[in-house]
Structures are given as C-alpha cells and as structure tokens.
Amino acid sequence: MKPLYLTIPLTLLLCACSATSPENKVVEKIDYIDLSSAELRDSGKDYWNIFKRVEPLYPIEAAKKGLAGCVELVTMINQEGKAQGYKILSSYPQKLFDKAAAKSLNLWKWLPAENNKNKQPILTHIRMDFMLESKDVSKKYLKNCPPTEEKFLVKGKVYKRTL
Secondary structure: OHHHHHHHHHHHHHHHHHHOOOOOOOOOOOOOEEOOOOOOHHHHHHOEEEEEOOOOOOOHHHHHHOOOEEEEEEEEEOOOOEEEEEEEEEEEOOOOOHHHHHHHHOOOEEEEOOOOOOOOOEEEEEEEEEOOOOOOOOHHHHHHOOOOEEEEEEOOEEEEEEO
C-alpha cells in the first residue's frame, strides 16, 4: 500500500512537468551592413571609430615557447558600439590565441562616425597580431600572418605605417 502512495504523487508530478510548454523566445532580427569582405574592410571607419581598444593578454604557453601568431575575426558592432558575437575566420597557430583575442574583443568600444548618426550596426573584420618584440618572427608566421603595417625604428622609437 505504501508504494502506491509514492507512485501516485510522482506520476502526477511527471505529468505536470511534461504538460508545460517551453517558452517561445522572440528573436529580434538586426538590420546590419556587411563590411567584412576584403574589399569593404576599410569602409568600417565610415560608420564606427574605435573608442576603447583593449590589447589581448598573451597566453603564457605561447610566451614560454616564443610563439607569434594572429587571429582574424568577424564581429558585429551593435547600436551601443559594442562587439556582439564573433566568428573566427582564421588563426595561426590554430586555436592558440583564439580565446585571448575573443576576450579582448568583447571589451572594445566604438563611437559612431559623423555620418552614422542613426548608429547603424555593421559586420566587420578585425585582425589581432600576437608577437614578442624580443623575438624574430618565423617564416611560418609571415606566411600565415602577412604584415598589415610596416614597423620601422627611428632613434630608438618604433613607428608604424599602414600598408
């Protein structure tokens, strides 16, 4: 008789749980401009300017081995000027710097450009390079992460020129 007292409430409980329907979540579609292609990458500056750039932390295991690399990401800059999601297009060495790049990207902030008063969201391409200044980069690095800017030294100070 006792087992019957236990099975009836358990059966009712299970039936009640299975009868509840899952919540229907409404997914809002974001109207954005896709500027992630190679031809349009520079036009992202027409919509958003970097206000706060946080450099990624160099992974300890990569620093110990003296490894250099890069990560190419696609992210959406939303109407608040923040990165909203990301997709890694490529990374070298594969997956070594991915987490550091993504963590850094989530801390970046952008301000709308003058002609983007309505704060139009965009999909854009970002590349982060990882290298130790004390180490020469390998030929494999240069093959997988071709330079996007030229660095040169004048009187002990490093200057950069975008290529």
